[in-house]
Amino acid sequence: xxxxxxxxxxxxxxxxxxxxxxxxxxxxxxxxxxxxxxxxxxxxxxxxxxxxxxxxxxxxxxxxxxxxxxxxxxxxxxxxxxxxxxxxxxxxxxxxxxxxxxxxxxxxxxxxxxxxxxxxxxxxx
Amino acid sequence: xxxxxxxxxxxxxxxxxxxxxxxxxxxxxxxxxxxxxxxxxxxxxxxxxxxxxxxxxxxxxxxxxxxxxxxxxxxxxxxxxxxxxxxxxxxxxxxxxxxxxxxxxxxx
Numbered sequence: 069x070x071x072x073x074x075x076x077x078x079x080x081x082x083x084x085x086x087x088x089x090x091x092x093x094x095x096x097x098x099x100x101x102x103x104x105x106x107x108x109x110x111x112x113x114x115x116x117x118x119x120x121x122x123x124x125x126x127x128x129x130x131x132x133x134x135x136x137x138x139x140x141x142x143x144x145x146x147x148x149x150x151x152x153x154x155x156x157x158x159x160x161x162x163x164x165x166x167x168x169x170x171x172x173x174x175x176x177x178x179x180x181x182x183x184x185x186x187x188x189x190x191x192x193x
Numbered sequence: 194x195x196x197x198x199x200x201x202x203x204x205x206x207x208x209x210x211x212x213x214x215x216x217x218x219x220x221x222x223x224x225x226x227x228x229x230x231x232x233x234x235x236x237x238x239x240x241x242x243x244x245x246x247x248x249x250x251x252x253x254x255x256x257x258x259x260x261x262x263x264x265x266x267x268x269x270x271x272x273x274x275x276x277x278x279x280x281x282x283x284x285x286x287x288x289x290x291x292x293x294x295x296x297x298x299x300x301x
Contacts, residue, residue, distance in 0.1 A: 103290070113228070113236065113279050115290040126288050162235055166290075169241075177242040178283065178290075179226040183235040 070095035072163050072184035080157075080191050086150040090163030090184060093144065097121060101166035102146045103180060104137060106159040114159075118166050119146055153191045160186045197225075197280050197293035205270045206301045213265045213296045215280030223283045225263035227256060230277045230295075239278075240265060267298075274298060 076088035090102070104116040117127035119137045127135050136149045150157060164180035171177060197217040205211035215225055224243055228236035238247055240256035253268045263282075267274055280293040 105292075112277075112295040113230075113281075113292045115281075115292055118290070128289065171242055171245060174224070174243050177224065177226070177245070179238050179241040179281070180228070180236070181238055181247065183237070186235055 070165065070182045072165065072182055074161060074163050074184045074187040076187060076189070078188055078190060080153055080189060081193050082154055082191055083152055086148070086153050086157060086189055086191070088148045088161055088163075088187065088189070089145050090147070091143075091145050097139070097141050097144045097146070101168065101178070102139065103164045103166045104148045105162045105164060105180070107162070107186075108159045116148065155191050158189065158191045160188050162186045197282060197291050199280060199293040199296045201294070202297045202299060204299050204301050205267070207272060208269055210266065210268045211270050211298065213278050213298065215263045215293045216261055217282065217291070217293075218261055219282050219285050219291065220258060220261050220263050222285070223287065224258060225256070225280045225282045227265045228279045228281060230279065231275075236279065270298075270300075272300070275300060
């Protein structure tokens with residue numbers, strides 16, 4: 069089955085750029101949406117953004133000015149870059165597949181059906 | 194508004210029925226999805242859309258919507274259901290994703 073694995077530095081200095089990669093295995097990267105979600109310690113989930121296999125993106129308005137999500141289909145990977153980080157960006161970062169499904173009488177639904185295990189990123193000098 | 198509001202904690206007795214709610218304007222136009230997150234684990238979707246359970250999710254989990262409120266009902270809660278539950282939906286534009294603040298389910 070499809071599996072996702074996040075990778076990247078666990079420690080980033082304030083004002084620098086956080087860079088993470090999610091590797092997709094066991095299934096195609098085409099024809100899906102791919103998301104990043106984060107969870108600060110002891111807090112809830114925050115959606116960061118997603119990229120469609122075509123390359124179109126949508127971002128959380130609160131992070132939009134600092135975020136870029138990109139896709140490398142040749143490597144079955146998608147990536148997150150978050151610029152000018154502060155301590156508030158310390159969190160467990162998840163990548164996930166956002167599935168689009170059509171249910172008769174209900175229309176299209178979108179939900180995260182496969183998640184990576186998450187990777188912890190700490191922002192500290 | 195693109196916010197989803199959940200009660201921080203809900204308690205239930207073993208074997209009883211519990212309802213976890215999620216309020217938000219966008220729920221008038223889009224169904225909620227519900228994610229279960231156990232300690233130290235990634236979230237897992239338990240309900241999506243009107244009331245759909247992915248393969249492997251027990252049928253004691255069900256979903257419903259009325260007006261601006263979505264509900265996740267666990268009928269006959271089991272010990273393994275102790276977890277944080279998050280609702281999620283689309284914002285009013287339909288393009289962005291929103292999560293509720295989460296509800297911690299505990300046993301009495």
